[in-house]
Amino acid sequence: MDQRDQQTPAPSRRDFIKTSAAVVGGTMASSLVIPGAYAAGTDEIKVGLIGCGGRGTGACVQALSTKQNVQLVAMADAFRDRLDGSYQNILEALEDKKTRVQVKEENKFTGFDAYKKAIALADVVILATPPGFRPIHFEEAVNQGKHIFMEKPVATDPAGIQRVLAAAEKAKAKKLNVVVGLQRRYQASYRELIKRVHDGAIGEILSAQAWWNNDGVWVHPRQAGWTEMEYQMRNWYYFVWLCGDHITEQHIHNLDVINWALEAYPVKAQGMGGREVRKGKDYGQIYDHHYVEFHYGNGTILNSQCRHQKGTMSKVDELLIGTKGKVYCDAARITDNKGNTIYQFDKKMENQPYQNEHDELFAAIAKGEYKFWDAERGARSTMTSILGRMATYSGQNIEWDKAINSGINIMPTTYAFDAMPPVVPDADGNYPVPEPGVTKFF
Numbered sequence: 091m092d093q094r095d096q097q098t099p100a101p102s103r104r105d106f107i108k109t110s111a112a113v114v115g116g117t118m119a120s121s122l123v124i125p126g127a128y129a130a131g132t133d134e135i136k137v138g139l140i141g142c143g144g145r146g147t148g149a150c151v152q153a154l155s156t157k158q159n160v161q162l163v164a165m166a167d168a169f170r171d172r173l174d175g176s177y178q179n180i181l182e183a184l185e186d187k188k189t190r191v192q193v194k195e196e197n198k199f200t201g202f203d204a205y206k207k208a209i210a211l212a213d214v215v216i217l218a219t220p221p222g223f224r225p226i227h228f229e230e231a232v233n234q235g236k237h238i239f240m241e242k243p244v245a246t247d248p249a250g251i252q253r254v255l256a257a258a259e260k261a262k263a264k265k266l267n268v269v270v271g272l273q274r275r276y277q278a279s280y281r282e283l284i285k286r287v288h289d290g291a292i293g294e295i296l297s298a299q300a301w302w303n304n305d306g307v308w309v310h311p312r313q314a315g316w317t318e319m320e321y322q323m324r325n326w327y328y329f330v331w332l333c334g335d336h337i338t339e340q341h342i343h344n345l346d347v348i349n350w351a352l353e354a355y356p357v358k359a360q361g362m363g364g365r366e367v368r369k370g371k372d373y374g375q376i377y378d379h380h381y382v383e384f385h386y387g388n389g390t391i392l393n394s395q396c397r398h399q400k401g402t403m404s405k406v407d408e409l410l411i412g413t414k415g416k417v418y419c420d421a422a423r424i425t426d427n428k429g430n431t432i433y434q435f436d437k438k439m440e441n442q443p444y445q446n447e448h449d450e451l452f453a454a455i456a457k458g459e460y461k462f463w464d465a466e467r468g469a470r471s472t473m474t475s476i477l478g479r480m481a482t483y484s485g486q487n488i489e490w491d492k493a494i495n496s497g498i499n500i501m502p503t504t505y506a507f508d509a510m511p512p513v514v515p516d517a518d519g520n521y522p523v524p525e526p527g528v529t530k531f532f
């Protein structure tokens with residue numbers, strides 16, 4: 091099951107979302123009333139979209155499809171063509187709700203600083219650029235006192251994780267609602283499964299498995315006239331500073347489910363990976379497979395695999411193995427150790443988690459409630475994926491504490507289209523690819 095959501099129009103709301111919102115499985119804590127302009131539930135809630143690509147467009151449509159009086163007032167993207175495409179797609183997807191799009195021409199911003207201007211005009215911001223920029227944008231949104239929906243991953247390096255953790259503390263102090271787009275946390279079936287795990291349905295969790303194996307994603311080949319910075323920004327998936335590699339960009343979903351079930355993060359990891367099939371200049375520097383063994387403090391071991399190789403078996407799923415039974419997440423089933431089903435989620439009761447993220451967030455904001463502080467756990471699950479990547483790139487055993495406190499910063503020093511990105515091609519146009527046994531972090 092591939093849950094990527096590229097430019098999908100918002101599906102219609104379903105009645106049971108209201109009831110499932112009360113079943114939170116570790117997602118929400120008790121509500122605190124926040125002071126604010128929306129307590130009366132009548133004022134409009136202004137949204138700013140930062141990163142007008144496939145997901146940003148989809149998330150924006152979902153925000154504008156909630157029951158609240160939400161209006162899109164500002165858009166920001168590195169590139170004008172992306173912003174214009176998104177604007178059109180939002181209008182088309184909304185059909186009968188076009189009046190919710192109120193973006194004046196002067197409130198469409200482009201370039202590296204565009205985010206600051208769009209954030210300033212909004213009450214709630216959607217952060218959906220490539221993840222390398224997330225710490226900068228999240229920090230700014232918190233400093234400007236805005237509620238936030240931000241896509242996963244929330245960083246690509248340990249320095250970015252620390253920046254998000256620090257801003258997350260500030261967001262808490264300011265009672266800013268923050269939802270992170272790890273949508274399984276907002277999915278009815280996952281909430282039911284994990285609630286039962288926490289209630290002891292499978293006993294103590296001994297081990298787990300997680301998969302994100304499929305064909306991979308788009309490629310944007312270099313075009314004449316692009317600077318190196320523009321090329322990397324447009325073909326961002328294949329550059330670690332922008333994307334984090336696919337273990338971070340996609341597999342984070344599965345790693346987060348295991349962290350959620352265990353209510354913990356790994357203490358160390360070791361693994362292997364490389365580029366076996368997806369080679370060549372267009373694929374930058376990332377791997378096409380990673381296999382990682384994550385160790386948790388209580389002794390639980392997670393075996394995780396992610397692969398982008400065309401023509402191979404597809405599987406996106408998680409499995410939890412406990413002393414009393416197993417949880418098959420995609421099948422939404424719990425069995426005892428003899429294989430008898432002891433719980434089966436009724437898939438007819440599934441919600442649309444991408445929509446639910448926004449339904450719950452905007453309902454809380456409209457009521458003046460402080461209900462969501464996802465940033466810290468989003469950062470720690472992102473760090474889990476970075477830990478795995480450091481293990482596969484180096485071929486070494488990597489400890490969480492050392493990695494998260496390493497200060498490793500892979501982002502550019504200057505953000506400009508004529509500036510050099512942190513990684514550049516050699517004379518033949520090939521990018522440096524990490525080599526286990528040679529690549530070192532410590």
Ligand SMILES: NC(=O)c1ccc[n+]([C@@H]2O[C@H](COP(=O)([O-])OP(=O)(O)OC[C@H]3O[C@@H](n4cnc5c(N)ncnc54)[C@H](O)[C@@H]3O)[C@@H](O)[C@H]2O)c1
Nearest residue numbers: 095141142143144145146167168172218219221241242271
């Ligand atoms: N939760 C999910 O299932 C899910 C699904 C898809 C994507 N995502 C996440 O959403 C994010 C975006 O992915 P996408 O598929 O929409 O990519 P995309 O390439 O379609 O969109 C990214 C947009 O950000 C813009 N951008 C890049 N740098 C920018 C900057 N510094 N300032 C402003 N705009 C900038 C790009 O020009 C582009 O329009 C990623 O973090 C991805 O992991 C999440």
